[in-house]
Amino acid sequence: MSDASEPDGRRETIDSEGRVDGTSPTSPTSRSDRLGTTPQQGTPYTESQVIMSTVKFVSPFALTYGLFVTFHGGGSPGGGFQGGAIAAAVVFMIAFAFGIDATRRWLANAVVVGLAVGGALVFAAIGLVPVALGGAFLQYDLLPVPLLDPVKYGMEAVEILGIATIVSGVLTGLFFVLASGFNRDGLDESVVSRQVNGDTDADRGAHERGES
Amino acid sequence: MIGATATSAIAAAGVPVTPTVAQVTPIEASLLVFVVLTALATALARDVLAAVIVFGAYSLGMAALYVFYRAPDVALTEAAISAGVTTVLLLLTLAKTTRIEHEAAFESVNYPAAAAAGLLFVGLALTTADIPAVGSPDAPVWSNPDVTQWYLSETYAVTGVENTVMAVLAAFRGFDTFGEAVVVFAAGIAALIVLRQEVFT
Numbered sequence: 001m002s003d004a005s006e007p008d009g010r011r012e013t014i015d016s017e018g019r020v021d022g023t024s025p026t027s028p029t030s031r032s033d034r035l036g037t038t039p040q041q042g043t044p045y046t047e048s049q050v051i052m053s054t055v056k057f058v059s060p061f062a063l064t065y066g067l068f069v070t071f072h073g074g075g076s077p078g079g080g081f082q083g084g085a086i087a088a089a090v091v092f093m094i095a096f097a098f099g100i101d102a103t104r105r106w107l108a109n110a111v112v113v114g115l116a117v118g119g120a121l122v123f124a125a126i127g128l129v130p131v132a133l134g135g136a137f138l139q140y141d142l143l144p145v146p147l148l149d150p151v152k153y154g155m156e157a158v159e160i161l162g163i164a165t166i167v168s169g170v171l172t173g174l175f176f177v178l179a180s181g182f183n184r185d186g187l188d189e190s191v192v193s194r195q196v197n198g199d200t201d202a203d204r205g206a207h208e209r210g211e212s
Numbered sequence: 213m214i215g216a217t218a219t220s221a222i223a224a225a226g227v228p229v230t231p232t233v234a235q236v237t238p239i240e241a242s243l244l245v246f247v248v249l250t251a252l253a254t255a256l257a258r259d260v261l262a263a264v265i266v267f268g269a270y271s272l273g274m275a276a277l278y279v280f281y282r283a284p285d286v287a288l289t290e291a292a293i294s295a296g297v298t299t300v301l302l303l304l305t306l307a308k309t310t311r312i313e314h315e316a317a318f319e320s321v322n323y324p325a326a327a328a329a330g331l332l333f334v335g336l337a338l339t340t341a342d343i344p345a346v347g348s349p350d351a352p353v354w355s356n357p358d359v360t361q362w363y364l365s366e367t368y369a370v371t372g373v374e375n376t377v378m379a380v381l382a383a384f385r386g387f388d389t390f391g392e393a394v395v396v397f398a399a400g401i402a403a404l405i406v407l408r409q410e411v412f413t
Contacts, residue, residue: 069288073375073378074372074373074374074375074378075373075374075375076374076375077284077285077287077288077375077377078284078285078288078375078378079285079375079377079378079381079382081289082285082288082289082292085289085292085293085296085297086292088297089292089296089297089300092296092297092300096300104413107413108413109411109412109413112412112413113411113412116397116400117397119393119397120393120394120397123390123393124390127386127387127390137386137387137390138383138386138387138390140371140383149372151370151371151372151383152371152372152373155371155372155373155378155379155382155383156373158382158386158389159378159382162393163389163393166393166396166397167393167396169400170396170397170399170400171297172412173400173403173404173412173413174301174399174400174403175300175301175304176412176413177403177404177407177409177412178301178304178305178308178403178407179304179308180407180409181308181407182407182408183407183408183409184408185408187408
């Protein structure tokens with residue numbers, strides 16, 4: 001997907017951005033230059049040994065902390081929402097250090113979609129099973145769970161398998177979809193050219209009226 | 213808020229059983245000043261990149277404040293979502309658009325806008341006198357034991373988890389949380405539709 005969508009639209013914007021930055025009278029190595037344009041990535045990336053080594057060292061601990069916050073939400077501050085966000089932040093860190101496109105290739109789309117959809121389905125299922133058994137939505141004590149306390153472990157399942165997976169999946173997905181930006185493929189060509197030229201509908205209408 | 217806390221502390225001094233009415237500690241005061249300054253800097257910064265970075269610092273200051281006010285669950289969320297994820301997403305969006313270089317660091321103040329914001333501030337500040345002080349025994353949280361105390365004392369017996377916040381979120385108000393989770397899920401789908409993408413990665 002990333003390779004397919006990369007070609008024309010994206011490279012065009014990079015070039016135009018590069019020219020804007022290049023003609024600016026201030027220093028060409030300013031921060032905006034590094035943040036805005038990196039030809040081979042199309043997304044901000046500066047390869048840094050310091051950042052890569054730090055992320056390599058820190059990310060396992062950060063992921064462990066995110067899992068702890070998720071799994072230990074019943075006994076300490078935290079829960080699925082916070083833990084899922086921390087787990088997604090680990091992916092952000094890896095992308096920050098090793099490049100977004102490299103991380104994109106490493107992380108399959110099925111994983112991200114599976115986390116988000118699976119979490120929503122698990123939460124809905126835990127809520128609806130008691131309804132099917134004649135109770136209320138999310139009435140945990142009706143859950144048919146053998147050996148374990150259905151209330152405690154039902155809540156843990158909602159937090160861990162429901163909320164944490166939705167949040168981590170959606171946040172990771174938002175990160176990558178924002179990084180790849182607006183997809184011009186399939187847009188009407190006249191719309192694209194009008195947007196590039198900065199013409200508005202009103203301008204175009206006036207132009208046509210003047211011609212006729 | 214600082215003033216209200218101080219006066220209530222004096223008023224509560226005569227009460228024999230005084231729970232910990234929080235005095236404004238130096239760390240707390242400096243955090244409050246930090247939050248206000250970063251909020252002002254976010255509003256006034258001319259450069260969007262600078263505004264985003266200062267906004268991240270503001271969120272981190274708020275997270276530290278929440279820890280002081282004994283709301284670690286909220287603090288965790290503020291630190292992870294506002295300071296971390298939102299800042300990264302805003303920076304990514306900036307990187308995909310053009311950013312104009314500015315000579316001046318700060319925007320010149322728009323006086324009508326400042327007057328409107330000032331009026332709103334004064335209106336809100338007038339209401340703080342009626343807000344109970346942090347830890348005050350008169351706060352509705354304590355003066356209404358039938359509700360608050362029930363959750364604090366019965367949560368473990370009813371649900372089997374120690375964290376009352378999580379019990380409220382996942383059990384007592386579970387249907388609301390299901391709605392929130394679906395909102396997050398819908399946000400992912402909305403981003404795909406708006407950006408005309410078919411896959412996330």
